[in-house]
Amino acid sequence: QKEVEQDPGPLSVPEGAIVSLNCTYSNSAFQYFMWYRQYSRKGPELLMYTYSSGNKEDGRFTAQVDKSSKYISLFIRDSQPSDSATYLCAMSVYNNNDMRFGAGTRLTVKP
Amino acid sequence: EAGVAQSPRYKIIEKRQSVAFWCNPISGHATLYWYQQILGQGPKLLIQFQNNGVVDDSQLPKDRFSAERLKGVDSTLKIQPAKLEDSAVYLCASTQVRGQGETQYFGPGTRLLVL
Numbered sequence: 001q002k003e004v005e006q007d008p009g010p011l012s013v014p015e016g017a018i019v020s021l022n023c024t025y026s027n028s029a030f031q032y033f034m035w036y037r038q039y040s041r042k043g044p045e046l047l048m049y050t051y052s053s054g055n056k057e058d059g060r061f062t063a064q065v066d067k068s069s070k071y072i073s074l075f076i077r078d079s080q081p082s083d084s085a086t087y088l089c090a091m092s093v094y095n096n097n098d099m100r101f102g103a104g105t106r107l108t109v110k111p
Numbered sequence: 112e113a114g115v116a117q118s119p120r121y122k123i124i125e126k127r128q129s130v131a132f133w134c135n136p137i138s139g140h141a142t143l144y145w146y147q148q149i150l151g152q153g154p155k156l157l158i159q160f161q162n163n164g165v166v167d168d169s170q171l172p173k174d175r176f177s178a179e180r181l182k183g184v185d186s187t188l189k190i191q192p193a194k195l196e197d198s199a200v201y202l203c204a205s206t207q208v209r210g211q212g213e214t215q216y217f218g219p220g221t222r223l224l225v226l
Contacts (some may be wrong), residue, residue, distance in 0.1 A: 041222075
């Protein structure tokens with residue numbers, strides 16, 4: 001079993017749809033949870049950062065962490081074609097130390 | 112603010128050859144990371160520097176990979192000799208300090224193809 005599991009997709013949605021992206025993990029010691037967006041031929045860029053359990057909202061993006069279920073989610077409201085990218089979940093025990101990434105979910109938002 | 116710079120952007124080599132990648136982090140960033148991202152997978156940490164010292168190199172294949180960060184600024188990652196399975200994108204990232212909430216900024220990566 002991989003330490004971090006993420007459905008690679010691909011996921012295709014129409015513009016304006018709500019997108020739900022998920023990851024599960026096996027290491028209960030993870031405390032820091034991140035979502036990165038990676039455009040083709042670019043490096044990942046941080047979208048959301050959450051410490052421990054709970055929800056965090058930033059504009060159209062909402063990150064949720066359920067440590068009891070070892071499950072994290074990213075929701076994108078009113079999705080736009082510019083959201084088309086690969087979304088990577090990442091997590092670590094200590095902040096910015098030995099982050100473990102999921103395989104990434106490739107998202108396409110069609111106009 | 113200039114981002115993380117990497118060069119070359121692309122490299123094609125034959126197996127058993129040597130190759131080196133260069134990274135210039137964001138000015139003032141003390142921590143530097145090298146990741147390997149194989150097609151269809153997430154990045155995997157190879158080595159982490161704090162200034163010019165190694166913090167974590169537990170996942171670096173030390174029989175063929177080496178990295179250095181002279182003067183705590185630029186860094187080079189070398190593979191010698193390369194294998195087919197080393198074909199990947201090599202990402203460099205940096206953060207200002209190893210503190211709560213610090214963002215890792217990634218460079219565009221070097222895409223390596225080993226034939």
